[in-house]
Amino acid sequence: MVHSRESEQFNTLKCTKFATISSNGFYVVKSICKDITVPPHDSRSELAILKKLSQGNEHTVKLLGYECEEEYLKLFLPLYDMDLDEYMRSCYRPPKKRSKRFNPYLSFTGAQDLEDQPQVCENQFDVNKHAHDFFLQLSSALQFIHSQGIIHRDVKPQNVLLNRTEEPRLVLTDFGISYDTLDPIQLQREDPNAKITDVSTSIYKAPELLFGVKNYKFAVDIWALLILISQWFQHEANLSFSILPAMVDDGSGQLEDGETGSDIRLIFSIFSNLGIPAITQWTEVEKYGSSEAFQGMFGSNGDGNYLLNKHRDDQLQTIHKLMPRLNEIQDNSTKSLIENCILGMITFDSCRRWSSKQIVHELTKPSL
Known part of the structure; x- marks a missing residue:
């Protein structure tokens, strides 16, 4: 002690x-x-x-x-030596050759010459060495806390710790806003059917939170993990932004928006990338969330582009577009396992979203 x-x-x-x-x-x-x-x-x-x-x-x-x-x-x-956000940022490198041409669209930043302008760096996170391993470690952490009845409610790289070693061990931390579904005192303070929806951070917020579903469960952590792993598979980033790029965007840390992103921008980003479901395909929003707001903004019949309504080949094409460095995974069996998990996690209806147990089971399948 x-x-x-x-x-x-x-x-x-x-x-x-x-x-x-x-x-x-x-x-x-x-x-x-x-x-x-x-x-x-x-x-x-x-x-x-x-x-x-x-x-x-x-x-x-x-x-x-x-x-x-x-x-x-x-x-x-x-x-610990650092958090996962710091580790991920350390994997970005300046491009080998920089253009000598001045970009007038960046002049509003106050840069006086090319060297002062924000620099876009290349993502050199080793997806072959770390993607499957880190994914499994974080899924295992969620499987454990979920088995204990706990929803973390703020999964993000800043809440994952590690030491800089050849094979880092990831550790989930910061349970300051977590919810224990088995704790009678917490259940009394925060009704399980009327939980606070102002949880999770920025781009890591699950779709059901954005539409006011208060009886959410462990699946909000799964969505946050999906967004986190998508950050490993991006090509480049402007490191002056407070959040590294992912498969969705809410404007966080960008110069025109300041440090705080917008839930509305995040909603449009999610729907732009993954399509809009019919309200009947999203029963938790229809029954327990802001159904009128959803239908008022987006209609009730969807846009015909919802990812889960497409054939698997089209689904894979979409996730590879959103996570372009997936193609850099050399082992096809490993890549297939990760793809399967992503497709299981990406559904809007949290009842159909894969659990942490399912993800761990998939990621621990023997290689073919």
Whole structure:
């Protein structure tokens, strides 16, 4: 059990309005102000979930100890080298040759010459070495927490930790807004049929959240994982943007929009890339969500382009367009397994979306 000592020197790593994260070089302390409880943030539930998960899976963060003071709850957690977003960004490299031609459309950024302009970098994330392995590790983490009744509700690269080694082990962290479907106190505080929909971050929000479905379940984590893995398969990125490119876009961090993306822009991006289903194909929105808003904006009959209504060859063509580096996976068996998982995860109707258990089962099939 770890306890803090007043004489120890801690450096602040990150501050939010809900918590301060600091480290002494050996472990991390997450200090949560108990007086600031803004749902879905809940320090009591976070501690209970960490206790529950601390034994049983190597891909979820371990609680080393905690201290409950009058004003603060302090959680002691392992120190890692970086998060997955930092790792993914480190895989981007400037192109070998840069155009010498000045781009007038970038002049609004304030750049005085070519070298000052935002640079688009090439994604050199090793999809052959890491894509299947990382995918399986994250799916295993979700399978474990889902088996314990927990919806993470904020799966994103910043909430995945790792050490820089030859074969990194990924660890899911930050259960500050997670929901334990088996915790009577949390069920009383947040009705399972009227859960908060202002969860998840930016592009990682599941479609059902965007249309006000409050009785959502574990599938919101599966959609977030889908968007995360799509980031490995993009060709290039402007690293000045706060979020790396993915199969969908909400404008986050782009110069004209500031740091905050738009749910409306995300909805249009999802529908533009995957098509619009008929309302009868999306029963949870029809019965439990903002059905009138959906039909008012997009009609009730769909646009005829919904991905799940197409033949498999057309579906694969679409996902390869959205994730172009899929073609760089050299082992056809591995590529096929990943494609199968993506097609299982990409449905809008969360009841049909693959579970973490199904994904792990698919990814662990023996190679042909």
